[in-house]
Amino acid sequence: MASFLKSNILNLFAPSSSPNQLPMYPGVTKYNLNGRKSQTLVCDMHTLIRSQSFFPFFMLVAYEGGSIFRAFLLLLSYPILLVLSNELKLKVMIFITFCGLRLNDMQKVERAVLPKFYLENLNPHVYEVFASVGSRLVLTSVPRVMVDSFLKEYLNVDTVKGTELQILGQFFTGFVSSLGLLENRTTLKELCGENLPDIGIGSFNLEDDLDLISLCKEAYVVGKEDLEKTMPSSKYPKPLIFHDGRLAFLPTPLATLNMFLWLPFGLLLAIFRLSIGALMPFLPCKVVIMLYTLSGMEMDLNVSNLSSISRSSGKGKGVLYVCNHRNNADPAFLILALNNKNRPLTSVVYGVSKIFRLITPLRLVNLSRNDRTKDAEKIRKILSQGDLVMFPEGTTCREPYILRFSSLFAELTDDIVPVAMNLEVGMFYGATASGFFKVLDGLFLAMNPRIYYSVHVLEKLPFQSTVGGGKSIHEVANDIQKKLAHELGFECTTLRRKDKYMILAGSDGVVPSHSGNRS
Template sequence: MVFPMVFLKIMDWVVYQLLANSCYRAARKMRNYGFFLRNPSLRTSQQNPLFPSVTKCCLEGRGSHTLVCDIDGALLRSQSFFPYFMLVAFEGGSIFRAFLLLLSWPFLWVLDSELRFRVMIFISFCGLRLKDMESVGRSVLPKFYLENLNLQVYELWASTGSRVVFTSVPRVMVEGFLKEYLSVNHVIGTELQTVGQYFTGLLSGSGLLVKCSALKEFFGEKKPDIGLGSSSLHDHHFISLCKESYVVTNEDSKSSASSVMTRDKYPKPLVFHDGRLAFLPSPWATLSMFLWLPLGIVLAIYRLCIGIFLPYKMANLLGVWSGIDIRLKGNDINPSKSDNNRKGVLYVCSHRTLLDPVFLCTTLGKPLTAVTYSLSKTSEIIAPIRTVRLTRDRKKDGETMQRLLSEGDLVVCPEGTTCREPYLLRFSSLFAELADEIVPVAMYTHVTMFYGTTASGLKCLDPIFFLMNPRPSYHVHVLGKLPKQLTCAGGRSSCEVANYIQKQLADALGFECTTLTRRDKYMMLAGNEGVVQNK
């Protein structure tokens, strides 16, 4: 008799929360919206906060002050935290988990904030491995957090000496970013229950964090200097416990020049990030992605086939007709070799995706050989051009590249790995020792839906994901042959030649040169050296 009674109680709770209570809340929301539409003056007065806006806060003399705030509704301009749960579900879980979260969105709208968070947490985290969440928190989420930081809030944040974040968001979703990029002192958030190396999707015994209680417990009788929150009544109670209180209104969070954080103002440069999604997955954007997905897969296969089986000119033409934006720029596109040099031309490219040599070969309209380091076997099989794997042994690789240059033209990407952001990684100098006929090529790509590179995912799917974009672009800028006096034959060292070409490509692309390497990228994003092991 115990089980039937427990089951009936659970069903009674579900019916109340999802039907009676939710329908009542939805009806009340619709009634309020209609009431305010009929009375604009009341709607305006309702939006006036009880506390001054963050724009009214003086930033001078805050070096010894303590700031408390929430990342949701204060630090971020986003009005909903749903996109970040979607990132965890898609990048850390699977496409099926992301689809389930999307299906729950209409029901989330009618739930109260606490139940909404519980449902999103359960769908996003149930059965998720701890190491997958750690990877997403380190390599995926920071990019989207930085792009949505509120500049006005960050200026106040940076002016204070101590910062503490209280949030109902799971601590594992925000702590890494806040400590790595914003130098937060303490993060107090909702704790999740785990079993072994997996999340259960349930909250710990303390439940969803109550910010007011957490602030009192953390500070005791002492009041923090500045409290910052949204214009909601819950945050009003939270920030009222501080000496000074400010709110971030809806107008402060809108995408205006005063609130948008530009790249040059990032607290720390974002050079590396991972994940497949190139957009912030809001509900409508995610729905658009799922609607596009079947067509995108067919389109990617079509684009791949024309690149493999058709001649260069026809592949280029049909590729443009299918939506790929291909542009070629440069005067010295087919540099002539000197009479006493029988070696091929060495094309030195910046590295954006695995398809760099393919698009260079297609746009130039001539066969090229590409050298690779850690290319998956599948990518080697479907490659429409000749690829030769290097060993990372400098002597052996030098001999291999010398032999290939004696057979024809060669393509090399000295960065050794791709970089999505406007930065160039350190160039390996090996190529400069092998050829005098060197042509730098600036490669630039742009995508709107999926990234065609990955550090921790399946590399064999990189070309597919790039070609699944509705309108991917590839811009190829051939800079012309390097003068002999700037090569090793002209008395320059190989490092000088490599650094000069790196700077030349960076200037052409509007990028910034770095000393970061391939190993730095993979250690930061995937915790390994990025070597594909052959089985």
């Protein structure tokens, strides 16, 4: 019984296969990469990725584009899907995932969520072959809207053909178009006629794949052993710097079930953790750290030389802590690292939710973002009264990159202390660019079973490395960006906050102050 279930799970949403079919073509590792730039390649989308099932990618659309209730319904349908034919499985999946889904919501998921998970599941052997040719064609029976953006923007695919969905106004109906599910062999003949692709790649045990690649001049197959190797992020065809969505894991059936079972416990845990944050001003830092540790949070708080952090320039009473930005909770953990409540800490923000203001343990001051002179005056006033923490990136970044720093801070003081921040979660991301209910960002972060936070407070910037010491404001900003990247093992990028929101949300990220911040 167990082996039967395992077999069905592995083949869910894969084309029909023949158990007696023997490989007729050489393995993909036998392919000669040289001299292929004038040739054309064709493959199915499922051949490009290592995942044996498209269920997790439908779940991502259901959860991130729809709602948690749609995702739960999709999970409930899973046992039924196991006993359906492949064609009926896919149609049921499409209906549950897309019925009533807004086109705009699907576009956001396609652009900002799915590429991360496709890249993490990209088959490195197949991609080597894919990148060696001059022209690429991808066919798939899954909806084209789920793969089109990724294939064209990250893999430079020339032509993408997939199942088309019915649309009514600005919504999907949940049904496929009158053309039905895409049939690879027929579509390839219609597209290419007599000029068929030079190279075809397929899975050795999938009959539909073997039927497709038999039309090509050369054909190669992907075996089970080729699914084991993962592609390191350093070899991605395009760097993954920005992505969005709540889920930090690939939602396979088992992983999704674990998430739903965890939710009641996660909610209680989040209430406990948020209560600790709200009480932080009244509790000793050591007690707060102990309580967070008991809640399953791992912290690495390191201050290089606390005694060196003192005013020296005479331009103000306070010290400016310049940090890279991982989450809205960064300032609270900086307070724990400094372990000094005798020096109040203020953070400048661009508008945050009322709930965040209630639970944060430090003073928040809004900046306009549009008026540099006015913002500079506010910052100088804060520094004349005490210490200040700033995030020159202007937004959070999830991946191991540090965005380009705004240089405003460098012209305001020479008492600058760089702070390297890092955050790792396993289930939910605590910040989104275009997600619903951004007011719940803190709740989602606190619901993670495991949270790792590191805060490394570095040595204060030497006077000769500041504006007062002869450096330009841009040199100071770039120098600190590089210091933090080196400390964290991250990479520097010239991309800014505006680039993030144009990529993820199709806007500049500026929202009314009552709507909550963009992080």
